[in-house]
Amino acid sequence: MSGSGEKTLNLTLKVWRQKNGNTKGNLETHKVSGISTDMSFLEMFDVLNEKLINEGKEPIAFDHDCREGICGMCSMYINGRPHGPKQGVTTCQLHMRSFKDGDTITVEPWRSVAFPVIKDLAVDRSAFDRIIASGGFVSVNTGNAKDANNILIPKDDADDAFNAAACIGCGACVAACKNGSAMLFVSAKVSQLALLPQGLPEAKSRVLNMVGQMDEEGFGNCTNTGACEAECPKGISLENIARMNREYLKSSLTYVKK
Amino acid sequence: MSKENFSKSTIGKKIIMGLTGLFLISFLVIHVTLNSFIFFNDGGVSFNAGADFMAHNPIIRILEIGLFLGLLAHIYMALVLTLKNNKARPVKYAVTNGNANSKWYSRSMGILGSLLLLFLVVHLSNFWVPTKVAVFAHETHDTFAGMKEVFSKWYFVAIYMVGVISLCYHLLHGFKSAFQSLGINHKKYTPIIAFVGNAFSIVVCALFAAMPLTMFFGLIK
Ligand code: SF4
Ligand code: FES
Secondary structure, eight states: OOSSOOOEEEEEEEEEEOSSTTSOOEEEEEEEEEEETTSBHHHHHHHHHHHHHHTTOOOOOOOOSSSSSSSOOOOOEETTEETOSSTTOOGGGOBGGGSOTTOEEEEEOOOBTTBOEEETTEEOOHHHHHHHHTTOOOOOOSSSOOOTTSSOOOHHHHHHHHHHHTOOOOOHHHHHOTTOBOHHHHHHHHHHHHTSGGGSTTHHHHHHHHHHHHHHTTOBOOOOOOHHHHHOTTOOOTHHHHHHHHHHHHHHHHOOOO | OOSOOTTTSHHHHHHHHHHHHHHHHHHHHHHHHHHGGGGGOSTTHHHHHHHHHHHHOHHHHHHHHHHHHHHHHHHHHHHHHHHHHHHTOSSOOSSOOGGGTSOTGGGOHHHHHHHHHHHHHHHIIIIIHHHHHHHHTTOOOOHHHHHHHHTTSHHHHHHHHHHHHHHHHHHHHHHHHHHHHTTOOOTTTHHHHHHHHHHHHHHHHHHHHHHHHHHHTTOOO
């Protein structure tokens, strides 16, 4: 290890512990020592969990998978901010060098009525899956794959669609929003298809269905504070929310259900 | 529940919020322009002429009803949206750091709006009610004298300052926010909307604030 000016930290962690969705939780205080500044935030939790297991205690449940900022599973609300103090990173990409020796760090799960706590810091984000299932798809003809350049797409549109598609569905936007709104996520998923010709056949019903599902799940309303955009690890833009509002207005005025 | 129900959907409600907000803003333009006639410092002659026109013109009377309806819709939608938002996070965070990702006034539109509503009650009882009473009694009403009377009292001046500051912050977020809710966000135009919104909020509120202050300190005779 090291060569990067590694230091070690002693920290006090206040971590949300909750047995399951039916019980009430509370913040539990743990001390960790000798934490390398080269560790990621999740590795620090691994160290803590190992210690808890050695002491015969229940380790802290938290979500993670890729640990390289692409899967969107990690989800910790750290000192009042989703994915912690750095901009444009997920919790797994957050390094302990962002903290100081002696710091007290409060770690909570995403808080939303639509994201019930499964255990400790792990929440159930299948509400996002149901929103995707309600409209986040395109119809494709069977048969041979078409030549990729059959349909010409302006570079700017392709770029905007690609940027929207960068959303990893982590839910930090919901966690950050004072209203618990999922508009940034849903608008990214609407935009990535609305911008491309392949998405046009279902464009009208898609936005209506996805917004309808979003409301049904109990997410709050966007009040344009911009907190989601500021905290999104993938830099998803508020422009997508405006695009979804536009799509929604257009579709609700003209869509006729067959 | 039908998933294609405009007024039931959160976005539909937000669009109504934005439209009514912009409508109320358009009223502010007229209100501040007319009231600025007091700065001619002609003993209220031009101001009273304007106020008299507003009090009797039938088109303005119809617009006034629309204004109240717009205000009611804006308040009603705000209440419905706020209630849903409160339900969206039943367990609150122990630690939050909102300033790290957004402006305080963008997160305080409900409080600012409530302050404005309270202010409006005082404001209407100061000016709107006496004007109406005079119109119904077929008397001419000296609104300018009424203004001087109200703004000779320090506590009214203080209440008006709180009202104007609330309005300024409400507009700083609301002006831009309305366009975003209506789906108007464009690389070319959004910076212009933001600039106009900020300038509008500050200029309008500075003018409104100057009215009680200049009268209180005897600069307007
Ligand atoms: S929009 Fe950003 S914050 Fe929201 S789910 Fe997608 S990646 Fe996460
Ligand atoms: S664990 Fe995959 S993004 Fe953090």
